[in-house]
Amino acid sequence: MDDLLKSIECQARKLIGQGKVADYIPALAKVDPNQFGIAIYSNDGQLYHAGQARTNFSIQSISKVFSLTLAIKHYGDGMWQRVGREPSGNPFNSLAQLEYEAGIPRNPFINAGALVISDMNQSRFASPHYAMREFIRRLAGNANLLSDQNVSNSEYEFRSRNASMAYLMKAFGNFDNDVEAVLRNYFYYCAMRMNCVDLAKAFSFLANKGVSHTGEQILTARETAQVNGLLATSGLYDEAGNFAYRVGLPGKSGVGGGIIAIVPNRFSVCVWSPELNKSGNSLAGMAALEALSESIGWSVF
Numbered sequence: 001m002d003d004l005l006k007s008i009e010c011q012a013r014k015l016i017g018q019g020k021v022a023d024y025i026p027a028l029a030k031v032d033p034n035q036f037g038i039a040i041y042s043n044d045g046q047l048y049h050a051g052q053a054r055t056n057f058s059i060q061s062i063s064k065v066f067s068l069t070l071a072i073k074h075y076g077d078g079m080w081q082r083v084g085r086e087p088s089g090n091p092f093n094s095l096a097q098l099e100y101e102a103g104i105p106r107n108p109f110i111n112a113g114a115l116v117i118s119d120m121n122q123s124r125f126a127s128p129h130y131a132m133r134e135f136i137r138r139l140a141g142n143a144n145l146l147s148d149q150n151v152s153n154s155e156y157e158f159r160s161r162n163a164s165m166a167y168l169m170k171a172f173g174n175f176d177n178d179v180e181a182v183l184r185n186y187f188y189y190c191a192m193r194m195n196c197v198d199l200a201k202a203f204s205f206l207a208n209k210g211v212s213h214t215g216e217q218i219l220t221a222r223e224t225a226q227v228n229g230l231l232a233t234s235g236l237y238d239e240a241g242n243f244a245y246r247v248g249l250p251g252k253s254g255v256g257g258g259i260i261a262i263v264p265n266r267f268s269v270c271v272w273s274p275e276l277n278k279s280g281n282s283l284a285g286m287a288a289l290e291a292l293s294e295s296i297g298w299s300v301f
């Protein structure tokens with residue numbers, strides 16, 4: 001496995017230069033594009049990695065899977081009154097469908113959906129950003145994980161699109177809390193810094209019927225399969241179909257260049273390289289996951 005990861009790294013690194021580091025969040029635009037890491041954590045506790053698998057990066061939208069998990073634990077099926085379960089076919093930060101679909105976002109992974117989930121978690125916790133941080137630390141088994149204030153402040157400063165979505169949902173009656181407070185918390189956890197090893201371990205519960213690498217039952221086996229279903233259909237936004245075709249696994253990307261993918265009953269994987277393609281997903285990361293699934297014959301389809 002180590003040799004395979006090394007050769008995937010070599011191939012994927014050749015693509016660096018063809019994408020573009022996210023620059024709509026100015027603090028993220030400063031990241032060195034010439035980086036690549038990959039880590040795999042298997043259900044029997046083996047860790048494999050290559051490249052800069054222990055370099056921290058901004059997890060961004062990957063955090064939406066953590067917040068969804070927290071919401072499912074508390075709200076169960078009732079939450080689906082407020083957010084859908086369908087792919088949007090639109091970019092992650094699009095406002096278009098929200099207006100004609102009465103403020104109900106298509107799914108929990110586009111920004112509008114993640115903001116509704118944050119609003120739900122805001123109603124439940126006295127200190128939602130610490131609740132999220134502690135949850136993420138527990139899942140990763142790393143008590144040192146922190147959020148980068150430069151990044152979250154930068155996101156807050158340039159929040160117009162996200163704020164527009166949240167206020168539009170408020171106008172439709174689908175937002176309970178103060179919009180600015182929810183935005184602050186959402187940006188806080190998007191700005192969490194983790195590495196490929198942390199993320200592969202943190203998402204091991206999705207590969208292991210809801211049981212984390214420390215033996216904790218995070219979700220039921222049924223809920224775990226449901227989250228994986230949503231990841232497979234919407235985790236990569238308007239590129240979910242392409243990801244299913246090329247990689248064939250449930251996955252979630254972030255504009256920090258990370259992508260996590262789940263091989264149910266076997267492994268969780270995290271790959272990272274900061275340059276993105278047009279849909280906001282890591283260009284080298286997609287190629288690496290495609291090579292991995294091809295060489296080992298992994299696909300859920």
Ligand code: DON
Binds near residue numbers: 060254
């Ligand atoms: O709200 C945003 O735009 C960012 N904090 C997260 C977007 C993101 O990571 C989209 N994923 N590829």
